[in-house]
Amino acid sequence: MSDQLDTLLSEQRRFSPASTFAADANGTPALYESAARDREAFWAEQAGTLEWIRPWDRVLDWTPPHAKWFVGGKLNVAANCLDRHLTGPLRNTAALVWEGEPGDRRVLTYWDLAREVRRAANALKQLGVRKGDRVAIYLPMVPEAAMAMLACARIGAVHSVIFGGFSAESVRDRVNDAKARVLITADGGYRRGQVVPLKRMADQAMAEAPSIEHCIVVQRRPGSPGDESFATMKEGRDHWWHRLLDSVSSESEPEAMDAEDLLFILYTSGTTGKPKGIVHTTGGYLTQVAATTKYVFDLKPADVFWCTADIGWVTGHSYVVYGPLANGATVFMYEGAPDWPERDRFWSLVETHGVTILYTAPTAIRAFMKWGTDHPARHDLSTLRLLGSVGEPINPEAWMWYQAHIGGGRCPIVDTWWQTETGGIMITPLPGVTTTKPGSATIPFPGIVAELVNDAGTVLPQGGGFLTLAAPWPGMLRTIYGDDARYQETYWSRFPGRYFAGDGAKVDEDGYWWILGRVDDVLNVAGHRIGTMEVESALVEHPAVAEAAVVGKSHDLKGQALAAFVTLKDSHQPSAGLKDDLKAHVAQKIGAIARPDDIFFSADLPKTRSGKIMRRLLKDIAEGRALGDTTTLADPAVVSRLKDTYESQEA
Numbered sequence: 001m002s003d004q005l006d007t008l009l010s011e012q013r014r015f016s017p018a019s020t021f022a023a024d025a026n027g028t029p030a031l032y033e034s035a036a037r038d039r040e041a042f043w044a045e046q047a048g049t050l051e052w053i054r055p056w057d058r059v060l061d062w063t064p065p066h067a068k069w070f071v072g073g074k075l076n077v078a079a080n081c082l083d084r085h086l087t088g089p090l091r092n093t094a095a096l097v098w099e100g101e102p103g104d105r106r107v108l109t110y111w112d113l114a115r116e117v118r119r120a121a122n123a124l125k126q127l128g129v130r131k132g133d134r135v136a137i138y139l140p141m142v143p144e145a146a147m148a149m150l151a152c153a154r155i156g157a158v159h160s161v162i163f164g165g166f167s168a169e170s171v172r173d174r175v176n177d178a179k180a181r182v183l184i185t186a187d188g189g190y191r192r193g194q195v196v197p198l199k200r201m202a203d204q205a206m207a208e209a210p211s212i213e214h215c216i217v218v219q220r221r222p223g224s225p226g227d228e229s230f231a232t233m234k235e236g237r238d239h240w241w242h243r244l245l246d247s248v249s250s251e252s253e254p255e256a257m258d259a260e261d262l263l264f265i266l267y268t269s270g271t272t273g274k275p276k277g278i279v280h281t282t283g284g285y286l287t288q289v290a291a292t293t294k295y296v297f298d299l300k301p302a303d304v305f306w307c308t309a310d311i312g313w314v315t316g317h318s319y320v321v322y323g324p325l326a327n328g329a330t331v332f333m334y335e336g337a338p339d340w341p342e343r344d345r346f347w348s349l350v351e352t353h354g355v356t357i358l359y360t361a362p363t364a365i366r367a368f369m370k371w372g373t374d375h376p377a378r379h380d381l382s383t384l385r386l387l388g389s390v391g392e393p394i395n396p397e398a399w400m401w402y403q404a405h406i407g408g409g410r411c412p413i414v415d416t417w418w419q420t421e422t423g424g425i426m427i428t429p430l431p432g433v434t435t436t437k438p439g440s441a442t443i444p445f446p447g448i449v450a451e452l453v454n455d456a457g458t459v460l461p462q463g464g465g466f467l468t469l470a471a472p473w474p475g476m477l478r479t480i481y482g483d484d485a486r487y488q489e490t491y492w493s494r495f496p497g498r499y500f501a502g503d504g505a506k507v508d509e510d511g512y513w514w515i516l517g518r519v520d521d522v523l524n525v526a527g528h529r530i531g532t533m534e535v536e537s538a539l540v541e542h543p544a545v546a547e548a549a550v551v552g553k554s555h556d557l558k559g560q561a562l563a564a565f566v567t568l569k570d571s572h573q574p575s576a577g578l579k580d581d582l583k584a585h586v587a588q589k590i591g592a593i594a595r596p597d598d599i600f601f602s603a604d605l606p607k608t609r610s611g612k613i614m615r616r617l618l619k620d621i622a623e624g625r626a627l628g629d630t631t632t633l634a635d636p637a638v639v640s641r642l643k644d645t646y647e648s649q650e651a
């Protein structure tokens with residue numbers, strides 16, 4: 001981290017907003033001023049742009065660490081994202097423009113999307129789903145994913161979207177934790193020309209998920225009726241999406257939801273082996289995602305907005321579905337991989353669909369850099385007018401490359417820091433207002449109070465320290481599903497009265513934030529959050545493994561890669577075959593995103609006298625650095641032995 005800090009400290013480039021962009025921008029300096037004057041009034045003004053069934057009585061009830069926003073207000077998220085747009089010109093405007101990996105296309109106007117959502121809402125009701133029930137969604141990036149989320153929101157069911165890359169076991173654990181009654185999946189989804197057999201994995205998950213009463217299956221594979229190789233339907237439990245929707249009416253009244261009723265649960269990795277169900281509610285969440293979409297992405301009626309995140313992550317929730325649709329945007333959605341069939345697929349999509357705003361992750365940008373400038377250069381990217389970055393720190397070189405080769409030197413870049421827990425964007429430039437510095441997420445969004453603190457919790461005006469949030473914000477998580485004690489402990493105990501984000505950061509002399517990455521046992525691999533403990537638990541479930549320690553090591557493309565140090569049971573011997581077996585085992589337990597890059601066999605692991613594994617030392621070894629302080633170890637010789645074996649195994 002100190003190398004990284006040095007590079008960032010020497011970053012002197014500045015990009016002030018172009019006057020032409022500023023003249024027409026949604027964001028203005030006045031937003032900061034009004035939020036600074038009265039934060040609650042600022043958020044109330046943002047909430048006022050939504051359609052409320054009943055106005056709120058109070059903007060905020062704050063009993064730390066529990067917040068209630070827009071207390072007493074009633075609204076429906078789906079009605080805000082769809083119905084209210086149907087009375088004007090948006091009715092016949094594209095809400096969703098979609099392209100599947102094989103090249104199939106669909107365009108749904110706001111009217112079309114609203115109709116399908118109403119039918120899906122009725123289908124869920126027909127299966128007995130009621131307000132407050134949980135519905136799990138395990139789908140590829142197809143329009144039905146957005147429809148399913150909005151249908152839940154319409155009837156007040158709580159959705160839990162599970163990333164399509166997760167394994168059957170991960171699906172099972174999430175479904176069981178939320179006690180979902182219905183699972184919505186697809187026969188398959190396309191990824192690099194292959195069909196990912198989602199229904200088959202869903203079947204395995206449902207075999208050990210007693211709360212599931214019904215499964216709705218979207219038929220994704222064109223021309224597959226009757227072909228059961230990807231979807232065997234279980235009589236009474238499983239229903240084809242299209243048949244179910246055909247059997248219900250398209251009339252449906254949105255449920256009047258309390259501002260604090262649950263909208264969704266989204267599982268994310270923490271520092272234990274068990275993912276946390278992050279709980280988001282209705283009024284505050286929608287307020288924050290709608291406001292940030294409008295100002296951070298400068299959304300205008302003519303825009304085609306493409307956020308490349310999967311619906312399985314929070315970015316897909318907030319900036320593929322809820323934020324853009326609440327603003328009446330045209331959203332572009334793509335199903336597949338960026339390098340299929342060629343490495344220019346994204347640029348071909350931008351050109352074909354006239355994308356104007358692109359929001360993606362540094363890991364993708366670094367891959368594009370590696371693939372070379374020929375791919376974007378072959379396409380007309382002149383429709384692009386704004387670029388965004390999210391999910392991990394963006395290194396200044398990648399920022400500059402993005403600006404030059406994708407943005408043609410004319411597009412502002414918004415580097416946005418936020419988390420599953422924050423619901424919406426927290427630290428970001430406002431295009432047309434904020435001068436940017438490559439590698440810095442710049443300053444907090446109006447109405448957000450971020451403060452840097454040192455180890456003792458003292459606020460630092462600048463320098464290095466921990467990122468905390470010192471005041472509640474509308475989109476904040478309300479709790480961890482079923483485990484409020486863990487909520488309090490994880491986020492609010494380290495620095496009492498403050499939300500601790502888990503990130504290290506630096507604030508410079510201009511008050512700009514430079515996010516350095518996680519300081520806890522959470523890794524960020526290709527922009528995906530993975531808990532070291534989850535991977536360790538998966539490894540020790542393998543019959544050959546006695547003990548495992550997982551660390552993140554720097555990786556050119558992925559930001560971090562997983563390295564696992566494994567101690568075998570006496571009955572097993574290290575071998576190349578066993579390494580492959582262990583990697584496959586982790587992928588099967590959690591999902592391919594958690595497959596370790598490296599596995600090292602070791603007779604011992606470095607531990608403190610109290611038995612705690614010293615991951616810091618393992619990280620030093622994995623990254624080939626000189627060893628840090630080993631004096632607290634029970635047996636300091638373990639680590640030098642380990643370093644020697646590591647280096648010999650690596651060679």
Ligand code: PRX
Nearest residue numbers: 390391392393416417418419420515518529
């Ligand atoms: O470490 C930070 C990093 O991603 C973490 C949150 O991950 P997740 O909940 O999966 O949400 C990702 C998308 C919002 C943070 O704790 N992170 C996110 N955005 C940035 C970032 N790190 C640096 N710069 C960012 N712009």
